[in-house]
Amino acid sequence: MMPSQQTNPGIYLDNNATTMVAPEVVEAMLPYFTEQFGNASSMHQFGDRVGRAIKTARQQVQRLLGAELDSEIIFTSCGTESDSTAILSALKAQPERREIITTVVEHPAVLSLCEHLEKDGYQVHYLKVDANGRLDLDQYRALLSERVAIVSVMWANNETGTLFPIEAMAEMARAAGVMFHTDAVQAVGKVPMDLKTTAIDMLSLSGHKLHAPKGIGVLYLRRGTRFRPLLRGGHQERGRRAGTENSASIVALGKACELAQAHIDAERSEVAALRDRLEREILDAVPNSFVTGDPSNRLPNTSNIAFEFIEGEAILLLLNKLGIAASSGSACTSGSLEPSHVMRAMGIPYTAAHGTTRFSLSRYTTLAEIEQVIAAVPPVVAQLRKLSPYWQGDAAATEQRFQPSYA
Amino acid sequence: MWDYSDTVKQHFFNPRNAGAIADANAIGEVGSLSCGDALRLTLKVDPTTETIQDAGFQTFGCGSAIASSSALTEIIKGMSLEEALQVSNQDIADYLDGLPPEKMHCSVMGREALQSAVANYRGEVWSDDHEEGAMVCKCFAVDEVLIEETIRANNLSSVEEVTHYTKAGGGCSACHEGVEEILTRVLAEQGRRFEPSSGPAKAPERQRVAVGIPVMPARPQTTQQTIQGRDHAPTAPAPAPAPAPAPDLGETERSRPSLSNLARIRRIEQTIESIRPNLQRDHGDVELIDIEGNDIFVKMTGACSGCQLASVTLGGIQERICEDLGELVRVLPAQAMARSA
Numbered sequence: 055m056m057p058s059q060q061t062n063p064g065i066y067l068d069n070n071a072t073t074m075v076a077p078e079v080v081e082a083m084l085p086y087f088t089e090q091f092g093n094a095s096s097m098h099q100f101g102d103r104v105g106r107a108i109k110t111a112r113q114q115v116q117r118l119l120g121a122e123l124d125s126e127i128i129f130t131s132c133g134t135e136s137d138s139t140a141i142l143s144a145l146k147a148q149p150e151r152r153e154i155i156t157t158v159v160e161h162p163a164v165l166s167l168c169e170h171l172e173k174d175g176y177q178v179h180y181l182k183v184d185a186n187g188r189l190d191l192d193q194y195r196a197l198l199s200e201r202v203a204i205v206s207v208m209w210a211n212n213e214t215g216t217l218f219p220i221e222a223m224a225e226m227a228r229a230a231g232v233m234f235h236t237d238a239v240q241a242v243g244k245v246p247m248d249l250k251t252t253a254i255d256m257l258s259l260s261g262h263k264l265h266a267p268k269g270i271g272v273l274y275l276r277r278g279t280r281f282r283p284l285l286r287g288g289h290q291e292r293g294r295r296a297g298t299e300n301s302a303s304i305v306a307l308g309k310a311c312e313l314a315q316a317h318i319d320a321e322r323s324e325v326a327a328l329r330d331r332l333e334r335e336i337l338d339a340v341p342n343s344f345v346t347g348d349p350s351n352r353l354p355n356t357s358n359i360a361f362e363f364i365e366g367e368a369i370l371l372l373l374n375k376l377g378i379a380a381s382s383g384s385a386c387t388s389g390s391l392e393p394s395h396v397m398r399a400m401g402i403p404y405t406a407a408h409g410t411t412r413f414s415l416s417r418y419t420t421l422a423e424i425e426q427v428i429a430a431v432p433p434v435v436a437q438l439r440k441l442s443p444y445w446q447g448d449a450a451a452t453e454q455r456f457q458p459s460y461a
Numbered sequence: 462m463w464d465y466s467d468t469v470k471q472h473f474f475n476p477r478n479a480g481a482i483a484d485a486n487a488i489g490e491v492g493s494l495s496c497g498d499a500l501r502l503t504l505k506v507d508p509t510t511e512t513i514q515d516a517g518f519q520t521f522g523c524g525s526a527i528a529s530s531s532a533l534t535e536i537i538k539g540m541s542l543e544e545a546l547q548v549s550n551q552d553i554a555d556y557l558d559g560l561p562p563e564k565m566h567c568s569v570m571g572r573e574a575l576q577s578a579v580a581n582y583r584g585e586v587w588s589d590d591h592e593e594g595a596m597v598c599k600c601f602a603v604d605e606v607l608i609e610e611t612i613r614a615n616n617l618s619s620v621e622e623v624t625h626y627t628k629a630g631g632g633c634s635a636c637h638e639g640v641e642e643i644l645t646r647v648l649a650e651q652g653r654r655f656e657p658s659s660g661p662a663k664a665p666e667r668q669r670v671a672v673g674i675p676v677m678p679a680r681p682q683t684t685q686q687t688i689q690g691r692d693h694a695p696t697a698p699a700p701a702p703a704p705a706p707a708p709d710l711g712e713t714e715r716s717r718p719s720l721s722n723l724a725r726i727r728r729i730e731q732t733i734e735s736i737r738p739n740l741q742r743d744h745g746d747v748e749l750i751d752i753e754g755n756d757i758f759v760k761m762t763g764a765c766s767g768c769q770l771a772s773v774t775l776g777g778i779q780e781r782i783c784e785d786l787g788e789l790v791r792v793l794p795a796q797a798m799a800r801s802a
Binding site for chain 1: 463473474476479480490498499500501518519520521522523524526527
C-alpha cells in the first residue's frame with residue numbers, strides 16, 4: 055500500500071506516535087553493538103568504556119531536563135515502565151495512603167494501571183477536562199489530602215498537544231505533602247524544562263518520542279523522594295532498576311537529548327510555524343472542521359483537526375494512499391469500539407470525534423511536505439463526505455434528514 | 462494497521478453504488494453510536510416482482526464499513542426481497558474475502574440496514590435487537606455482551622466452559638483475564654463467587670480438550686493413552702478425564718441405543734452434515750471417515766486443520782452426535798484411528 059521507499063519515502067506527520075531515529079543518534083549508538091559490547095558493571099576495560107559512555111548519556115539527559123543531579127536519572131525500558139514504576143513505588147512506599155489523583159485524558163500507560171489499581175481497592179480520582187481539554191484546578195486542590203499517595207498528570211496530551219499547568223500543580227501537591235509524577239513523554243524536547251526549580255518528584259520520558267530508538271525510557275526521581283523499585287535484582291541504576299543496562303540505547307538517548315536541547319528553540323519557532331500554516335490552510339479550505347484541544351496552549355508540533363461527518367480511519371487510508379502518514383482518534387483505528395477517550399472527555403460530538411485527525415510534525419518536517427498535505431487533505435475529506443449520509447451536496451444534512459436507529 | 466484483504470481495499474477505494482438512489486422506495490437507516498458507524502441504504506424495488514432493481518449506500522464509517530456497504534449493494538442488486546433477507550453478515554464478509562474480527566460489526570450493520578430497508582418498503586417498523594459490547598476475544602471476535610449472556614443462560618462458571626460455548630479464549634488465551642473478570646461479575650450478580658479452579662479443568666489441558674471423552678471407565682487404558690497428546694507420555698494410569706460438558710441424557714437413554722446399524726450411521730452422517738455449514742462459515746470443514754463402535758473418526762480440513770480450536774470443535778461435534786443418537790460416543794481425529802486400532 056505504501057509507495058516504495060525509492061519512489062516516494064512518504065510524508066511522516068505522526069511524530070507523536072514515534073519519531074525517526076536521528077542519523078547522529080544511530081551513529082553514536084552503533085559501536086555499542088560491536089566493539090563496545092562490555093557490561094558496564096565489569097571491572098575490566100571492556101566494561102569501563104561502556105560505563106563511561108552511560109555516565110555521559112546520563113548527564114546529557116540531566117541537562118535536557120534541568121535536573122539537579124545525574125543520579126536522579128534512572129534508565130528504564132520505556133515510558134510505560136517509568137509510569138508504572140513511579141505510581142507503584144508511591145503506593146508501596148506509603149501503604150497508608152490509598153488514593154491517587156490523575157486525569158481522564160491520561161495515556162493508557164497511566165489510565166489502565168489506575169483502573170487496575172481500583173480493583174485492588176485503591177481510590178482513583180480522575181480530574182475532568184472542559185471542552186478545550188483544560189483542567190479545573192479548584193477541583194484538583196479540593197482532592198489533595200494526606201490520603202493521596204501520588205498525583206500523576208501528563209505534561210502534554212498526546213492527542214491534542216494540550217499542555218497542563220504541571221509546575222503549578224506540582225507546587226500545589228508539595229504544599230499538601232503529596233508526591234507528584236508527570237508523564238512527560240510528549241513534552242520532553244518540545245517544552246523547555248528546569249526540573250531543579252520545580253516541585254516535580256518524578257517524571258517519565260520515552261526515547262522514541264525524541265528521535266532516539268524504541269525500548270529506552272527514563273524515570274526522573276528527585277533526590278530524597280521515597281522510592282521502591284519495580285524490578286529488583288542487580289545493583290544497576292543504584293539498585294533502583296535492576297537489569298543489565300541497554301547500553302547502546304542509553305548512549306543513543308543521551309545523544310538524542312543533546313540534539314533536542316540544541317533544537318528546542320527551532321521546535322518552538324520553525325516547527326510551530328509549519329504546524330500553524332498547515333492548520334490554517336486546512337481550516338480555510340475544509341468547511342465543518344475545527345481544532346480540538348486548547349490551540350493557545352499546546353505543543354508546537356501538534357494539530358488535531360476534527361472533520362465532521364466522516365470517519366478517521368477512512369481519512370487515514372486515503373491519506374496513506376497518497377503517502378501521507380497521520381493518526382486518528384476514531385474508534386476504528388484503535389481496535390476498540392470506542393472513539394478516543396480524550397475526545398469524549400472534551401465532549402466532542404461523536405460525528406466529529408470519529409473524524410479527528412492528528413498531524414504531528416518534527417524538526418525533520420519540511421515546508422514542501424506541508425504544502426503537499428495542504429493540497430491533499432481537502433479532496434480526501436470531500437470524497438468521503440460524498441459517501442456520508444450526514445452530508446448533502448456541499449453542506450451538512452439537516453438533523454431530520456438522517457436519523458438512523460441506533461444500536 | 463488493519464490487515465484488509467485486497468477486495469476490501471478495492472471496495473473502499475472504489476466503492477460501487479455510492480450515493481442515494483433518487484427514486485428509492487425502500488430506505489434503511491441504521492447506526493451504532495458506540496462504534497461510530499452509520500449507514501443509509503436506498504433501494505429501488507419493483508413492486509410487481511419485489512426484485513431489487515437498484516441499490517445505493519451512504520456510509521459514515523471506517524474503510525471496512527464503506528467496503529461492506531459497497532459489497533452489500535453489489536450482492537443484493539437483482540435479488541428478490543426474500544432472497545436479499547437471506548444474506549447474512551458472513552456472506553458480506555465472505556464477498557470481501559474476509560474482515561478482521563474487530564471489523565465484523567461493519568458487516569452486521571450492512572445486514573441490519575437491509576432488514577431496515579425491507580421493513581420500510583413493507584410499511585413495517587424495524588427495531589434492532591442486536592446489542593454489541595467491547596471485543597474480548599480477538600481471535601474469534603467474541604464480545605462482552607455475548608459472553609455475559611452465554612454465562613447467564615448456561616450457568617457457566619469457568620473459563621473453559623466459556624470457551625466451549627462461545628469460542629472466546631480458545632485461541633491465544635490472552636483474553637482469559639478479561640473472561641475471568643466477566644465471570645466474576647456475572648457470578649456475583651447471582652450471589653456466587655468465581656473460583657478459578659472450579660469447572661472441568663482438573664485434567665491436563667491437552668488431554669481434556671483433545672479428546673473431550675465422556676466418562677467411560679470401561680475403555681481399555683491403552684486406547685486413552687494413544688490419543689493423549691504426543692508430548693504427554695503418561696507414566697501412571699492417566700487421571701480420569703474430566704467429562705466434556707456432556708448433554709444431559711436421561712438414564713434410560715444412556716443404555717443401549719435402539720437404532721439399527723444403518724440408521725445409526727445415517728444419523729451420524731446427518732448430524733455431521735448439519736454441522737458443516739458452521740465450519741464452512743469459518744472456512745473449515747469436517748468429513749466422516751469411519752465408525753468403530755463408540756468411536757467416530759473424522760477429518761478436519763480447511764481452516765479447521767491445524768486450528769488451535771480443532772479439539773474444542775471435536776468436542777462440540779461429539780456433543781451434538783451424543784444428543785442426536787441418544788448414546789455416548791467419542792469423536793476422534795482420523796489420525797487417532799491407526800493408533801487406537
